[in-house]
Amino acid sequence: GMGVGMRKGNTELKTKVDAALCKMINDGKVKEASMHWFQDDYTIPCKK
Numbered sequence: 282g283m284g285v286g287m288r289k290g291n292t293e294l295k296t297k298v299d300a301a302l303c304k305m306i307n308d309g310k311v312k313e314a315s316m317h318w319f320q321d322d323y324t325i326p327c328k329k
Contacts, residue, residue, distance in 0.1 A: 303327035 283302060287294050305311050312324045 299327070 285298050285302075287298070302311075306324055306327045312322050315321065315323045
């Protein structure tokens, strides 16, 4: 999984970060980075 530090209760920022991470997962950028650095795909599907 991934973690991003932010102020508790900042739902607007959380929504934006979640959307950006889901976009990166869905377009293969996270898999690409995982394969580069770890030589395996550790991508976890994003929650809808």
